[in-house]
Amino acid sequence: MKDILIGGAWPYANGSLHIGHIAALLPADVLARYHRAAGDKVCYVSGSDCHGTPVALRARQEGKTPEEISSRYHREFAECFRKLGFSYDYYGRTSSEEHKEFVKEFHKKLYESPFVYEKEVPQAYCENCGSFLADRFVTGTCPECGGEARGDQCDACGMVLEAENLENPVCAVCGSEISFRSSRHLFIALDRMEQELKNLVESHENWRKNAQTFSERYIREGLRDRALTRDLDWGIEVPHAGYENKKIYIWAENVLGYLSSSRAALKDNPEAFRQLW
Numbered sequence: 001m002k003d004i005l006i007g008g009a010w011p012y013a014n015g016s017l018h019i020g021h022i023a024a025l026l027p028a029d030v031l032a033r034y035h036r037a038a039g040d041k042v043c044y045v046s047g048s049d050c051h052g053t054p055v056a057l058r059a060r061q062e063g064k065t066p067e068e069i070s071s072r073y074h075r076e077f078a079e080c081f082r083k084l085g086f087s088y089d090y091y092g093r094t095s096s097e098e099h100k101e102f103v104k105e106f107h108k109k110l111y112e113s114p115f116v117y118e119k120e121v122p123q124a125y126c127e128n129c130g131s132f133l134a135d136r137f138v139t140g141t142c143p144e145c146g147g148e149a150r151g152d153q154c155d156a157c158g159m160v161l162e163a164e165n166l167e168n169p170v171c172a173v174c175g176s177e178i179s180f181r182s183s184r185h186l187f188i189a190l191d192r193m194e195q196e197l198k199n200l201v202e203s204h205e206n207w208r209k210n211a212q213t214f215s216e217r218y219i220r221e222g223l224r225d226r227a228l229t230r231d232l233d234w235g236i237e238v239p240h241a242g243y244e245n246k247k248i249y250i251w252a253e254n255v256l257g258y259l260s261s262s263r264a265a266l267k268d269n270p271e272a273f274r275q276l277w
């Protein structure tokens with residue numbers, strides 16, 4: 001009997017599911033059923049990805065709170081998976097207390113490592129709205145392909161961006177020109193993990209081709225340190241003094257959902273959780 005962990009991708013809670021989501025998620029359910037039938041011990045988990053600027057932005061546009069928006073879609077997703085007969089052992093959400101507690105514990109330990117440091121960086125700010133503008137709260141022109149891009153990424157060419165890289169950046173809420181103000185953030189030193197990450201990618205030849213290619217490309221182009229925190233109201237509190245007005249950056253918490261949800265699935269058996277991971 002084998003211990004099998006299956007993590008279904010977490011749908012993002014700012015819009016309804018469509019057939020494309022289901023097509024991508026179904027193979028994991030088939031796999032879970034196969035392993036259960038074969039007598040293996042399966043932990044099949046997933047959940048709704050509830051934080052980040054797309055939910056916050058949508059809430060602002062609809063005159064609702066981000067909690068209302070993400071809860072609405074979380075309920076819809078859970079109901080949809082139930083009706084379709086998905087066999088998750090646990091389906092959670094990143095706005096649950098279980099997930100938030102897990103993430104804060106994890107980050108506290110992470111900040112004690114030599115890979116996390118503080119840095120003052122220019123952050124987009126809207127005088128008209130009177131607030132910092134994280135990621136998608138800024139829109140502008142991509143410096144790489146000239147397409148319309150947001151403050152975190154260009155969907156047209158896939159380029160990872162910062163708001164200060166955009167040409168003609170404006171506030172996504174009110175359309176005003178933006179300015180930049182200094183803000184202190186925690187960063188993770190990815191460039192110092194280059195060799196470990198390279199070894200990790202090279203030792204997993206069974207990864208899907210596009211996962212391999214993307215990972216190799218990021219390493220080849222030079223890993224850039226990434227912010228772990230954001231000037232946002234919506235998200236998980238940063239467990240660090242002086243960061244009361246900031247939140248953990250979504251990329252640094254949503255993928256921890258595989259850990260937090262399997263811990264929740266196995267809450268009566270902490271030893272099984274440790275063994276699984």
Ligand SMILES: [Zn+2]
Pocket residue numbers: 142143144145146147149154155156157158159
């Ligand atoms: Zn582009």
Ligand SMILES: [Zn+2]
Pocket residue numbers: 126127128129130171172173174175176
């Ligand atoms: Zn504005």
